[in-house]
Amino acid sequence: MASHRKSRPSGPRVAGIRTPALATAALTSVALLSQTANATPSDDRPTLEEVEKKVDDLYRQAGSATEKYNAAKEKTTKQRKAVDTLLDDVARRTQKLNDAREELGSFASAQYRTGAAVPETATLLLADSPQDYFDQNQLMDRLTGRQKSAVDDYVTQQSETMEKRREATESLETLTDSQIDLKTAKSTVQKKLATARELLSELTAEEKARLAAIEKKKQQEAARKAAELAKQQAEQEAERKRQEEAAQQQESGAASGSSGTSGTTGSSDSSTPDTSNGTKADKAISFARAQIGKPYVWGATGPDSYDCSGLTQAAWKAAGVTLPRVTYDQVNAGTTVPVSQAQPGDLVFFYDDISHVGLYIGDGMMIHAPKPGAYVREESIFYDGESSIYSVVRPA
Numbered sequence: 306m307a308s309h310r311k312s313r314p315s316g317p318r319v320a321g322i323r324t325p326a327l328a329t330a331a332l333t334s335v336a337l338l339s340q341t342a343n344a345t346p347s348d349d350r351p352t353l354e355e356v357e358k359k360v361d362d363l364y365r366q367a368g369s370a371t372e373k374y375n376a377a378k379e380k381t382t383k384q385r386k387a388v389d390t391l392l393d394d395v396a397r398r399t400q401k402l403n404d405a406r407e408e409l410g411s412f413a414s415a416q417y418r419t420g421a422a423v424p425e426t427a428t429l430l431l432a433d434s435p436q437d438y439f440d441q442n443q444l445m446d447r448l449t450g451r452q453k454s455a456v457d458d459y460v461t462q463q464s465e466t467m468e469k470r471r472e473a474t475e476s477l478e479t480l481t482d483s484q485i486d487l488k489t490a491k492s493t494v495q496k497k498l499a500t501a502r503e504l505l506s507e508l509t510a511e512e513k514a515r516l517a518a519i520e521k522k523k524q525q526e527a528a529r530k531a532a533e534l535a536k537q538q539a540e541q542e543a544e545r546k547r548q549e550e551a552a553q554q555q556e557s558g559a560a561s562g563s564s565g566t567s568g569t570t571g572s573s574d575s576s577t578p579d580t581s582n583g584t585k586a587d588k589a590i591s592f593a594r595a596q597i598g599k600p601y602v603w604g605a606t607g608p609d610s611y612d613c614s615g616l617t618q619a620a621w622k623a624a625g626v627t628l629p630r631v632t633y634d635q636v637n638a639g640t641t642v643p644v645s646q647a648q649p650g651d652l653v654f655f656y657d658d659i660s661h662v663g664l665y666i667g668d669g670m671m672i673h674a675p676k677p678g679a680y681v682r683e684e685s686i687f688y689d690g691e692s693s694i695y696s697v698v699r700p701a
Contacts, residue, residue, distance in 0.1 A: 353512050356504050357519065361689075363497045364676040369660035371603040371612050374487040376631045378604070381480040388473040395466045491603065498677060527685035531669025534686075537645055538668075586650020588624035593664045593672040596620075596681045601674040606630075611674045611681060613662050617652055620664055624650075626700055632662045639700040644686075647697045653686050654695040665697070 351359070508516065596619075599610055606615035614635060618628045629635050636654050647653065647665050655661040663673030663686065674681045675688075686694060 351504070353508070353515055353519075356508075357516060360498070360502070360505065365656065365660060367491070367495070367498060367603065367677055368613065369656075369658050370487065370491045372614060372631045372633065372660055374484070374491060375604055375612070375614065376633065377480060377484045377487055379630045381477065381484055384473065384477050384480055388470070388477055391466060391470045391473055395470055398466055495677070502678075524685075524688075527687040527690075530687035530691060531685040533669070534645070534647075535668035538647075541645070583648075583650075585621075585624040585626060586648065589620040589626075589650050589664065590666050590672070592623035593617075593620040593666075593681075597672065597683065599674075599681045601677055601679050601681070603677065613674045616672075616674045616681060617662050617664050621650075621700055628700060632659045635662060636696060636698055639698040642697050642699055644694060644697050647686075648699065650700070652698045652700060654698065655689065655693050656695060659695055 505516075593616065596607070596611060596616060601612060602610035603612050604615075605611050607619045611619065614630065614632045617635060618630060621628045628638050632654060635652060636659050639652065642648075642651065644653075649665060649667045651665040653663045653665050653671055655663075661673070663671035663684075665671050665686065666683070669685055669687065670683055671686050672681065672683050675684070
């Protein structure tokens with residue numbers, strides 16, 4: 306009798322798996338599981354360079370949020386003053402309106418006592434004489450019109466003032482809401498900063514050493530760029546002095562060869578540089594130097610701590626020059642000059658969103674309040690690369 310069992314397939318078997326395709330899949334799975342088992346938790350962590358970039362980005366976000374908060378705060382303060390002024394105006398107008406109403410009420414009572422509320426025929430009959438009636442009636446009409454006009458005027462003024470008051474109050478509420486939103490955004494950024502710092506704190510000793518080496522290399526490059534700028538500016542200054550001396554020698558030769566003196570008056574004024582701005586810049590720099598070592602605090606304007614624009618504003622205020630509060634406005638508070646022509650006292654702005662500013666002190670260096678967790682310090686204007694510089698502005 307023939308067997309009904311099916312014949313076994315030919316070919317090798319792996320762990321009871323009967324087809325080559327399944328065997329291959331099984332081997333692949335085993336290999337993947339083996340790789341997963343051998344992988345370390347650090348494989349899922351960001352690289353050192355990624356952590357550094359994340360922290361730098363978060364610092365920039367914090368700086369940008371700070372400037373937006375400062376702008377909203379300044380605008381809110383101005384709006385609140387405007388509202389207070391309107392409220393005072395409303396109070397004055399309301400008092401005038403009440404006085405007018407009282408006067409009108411007294412006048413109405415006087416009319417009633419004199420019989421003005423009595424029908425005109427009866428008033429005429431009760432008057433001492435027809436002439437007295439006509440004189441009194443015309444006077445009352447004139448006074449009533451004048452009084453009514455005054456009251457209407459006060460009512461109109463009150464209505465307009467109340468409307469302005471309502472608009473200002475709504476505007477203030479909107480600004481307050483915006484300020485709260487900015488505070489919330491700032492809090493979010495600070496949480497991100499804390500997360501990034503936690504990542505930094507978990508770095509191994511070797512990773513921390515590598516990070517320090519990366520930072521040192523950046524500082525060295527920034528110092529090199531600052532030295533190049535200082536050399537370039539020194540050469541420009543030397544050339545400027547040579548040209549001035551040559552011009553003075555030409556003027557001196559022309560003056561000695563001329564017998565007249567009328568054309569020489571005022572010539573020295575054009576070659577003498579104006580030092581007034583330089584004196585103010587020196588005062589601003591002296592003030593900024595005195596703040597070195599004080600902590601960066603967002604929204605701070607001194608005297609114990611500063612943010613970036615708070616420091617530059619305070620420095621120039623010490624020199625008698627009023628700057629706007631925030632970077633977005635400070636960048637328009639002077640004359641823009643090329644980086645190569647930067648002079649001590651100039652403002653150096655950074656990034657496309659103009660979220661940072663420092664006070665130039667010469668030789669490619671500046672004094673600035675860098676970021677949260679840092680202190681006011683002297684540093685190369687190339688501290689974050691040449692491409693980070695947005696513009697240079699000369700106040701006053």
